Amino acid sequence: MSVIGVGQAVILGVVEGVTEFLPVSSTGHLKLVEGLMDIPVDDDAVVGFTAVIQVGAIAAVFVYFFKDIARFVGAWLRGLANPRERRNRDYKFTWWVIYATIPIVLVGLAAKPLIDGPLGSLWVVALSLIGGSGVMWAAEQMARFKRGEDEVTLSDAMVVGASQILALLFPGFSRSGATISTGLIRDLDRVAATRLSFFLGLPALTGAGLYELKDATSGGVGVPALAVGTLVSFLVAYASIAWLLKFVAKHSFNSFVIYRIVVGVVLMGLLATNTLDA
Numbered sequence: 001m002s003v004i005g006v007g008q009a010v011i012l013g014v015v016e017g018v019t020e021f022l023p024v025s026s027t028g029h030l031k032l033v034e035g036l037m038d039i040p041v042d043d044d045a046v047v048g049f050t051a052v053i054q055v056g057a058i059a060a061v062f063v064y065f066f067k068d069i070a071r072f073v074g075a076w077l078r079g080l081a082n083p084r085e086r087r088n089r090d091y092k093f094t095w096w097v098i099y100a101t102i103p104i105v106l107v108g109l110a111a112k113p114l115i116d117g118p119l120g121s122l123w124v125v126a127l128s129l130i131g132g133s134g135v136m137w138a139a140e141q142m143a144r145f146k147r148g149e150d151e152v153t154l155s156d157a158m159v160v161g162a163s164q165i166l167a168l169l170f171p172g173f174s175r176s177g178a179t180i181s182t183g184l185i186r187d188l189d190r191v192a193a194t195r196l197s198f199f200l201g202l203p204a205l206t207g208a209g210l211y212e213l214k215d216a217t218s219g220g221v222g223v224p225a226l227a228v229g230t231l232v233s234f235l236v237a238y239a240s241i242a243w244l245l246k247f248v249a250k251h252s253f254n255s256f257v258i259y260r261i262v263v264g265v266v267l268m269g270l271l272a273t274n275t276l277d278a
């Protein structure tokens with residue numbers, strides 16, 4: 001019997017789609033909602049389900065940014081075949097994304113027992129939500145918004161890519177929150193930092209979903225629930241991406257900071273009163 005029903009999968013798909021790319025922590029929200037629905041958050045199948053429905057959200061990025069991705073991949077393939085094409089910025093940027101993914105892959109494989117175990121506690125999620133809010137607020141104060149997407153460098157990609165490790169080790173910190181904040185600290189404008197966050201998330205999140213697929217389908221979560229959750233995540237994430245890019249063009253991230261603090265405090269209250277099991 002599946003530990004996650006189809007109805008629950010729909011709810012979790014909506015949560016994943018809304019929160020994956022907003023700087024509010026999709027992992028934190030999924031763990032919170034799973035806890036409220038009495039789903040065992042530390043079950044390997046549930047952890048796998050969470051990673052797999054993320055692929056639905058990532059698929060939305062591939063569709064939304066199809067022209068950009070096709071341009072990057074095309075330039076990369078041409079550069080591999082023809083040395084003269086390697087001066088193309090898109091060729092270089094594609095390599096930068098690959099390089100920037102290496103740190104999170106190494107840490108993810110090395111720290112998997114901790115990530116799936118002690119670091120998966122809802123107390124860690126609550127504290128990370130609040131701590132990550134402080135980083136986001138500080139980034140807004142430090143940002144100078146001097147550089148656009150065409151001025152992103154290899155060092156930007158490496159530093160922003162490495163910041164994904166914060167969200168990996170501290171669920172609740174938010175991968176998008178960490179990467180966008182780091183981009184702002186490096187003086188990228190909000191749109192450039194947000195688009196860089198999307199592109200850097202593609203290989204890491206896709207790889208994580210495929211890696212966890214075996215756990216999601218090997219005895220805990222039924223295929224119907226997995227398929228429904230992934231489809232819902234894709235549809236909702238597509239709308240969320242479009243909204244976020246319009247939002248960041250005209251607004252700061254301070255509203256997300258306030259929201260995260262409220263959610264973190266509420267979660268700590270639920271844990272302290274034993275309403276939720278950590």
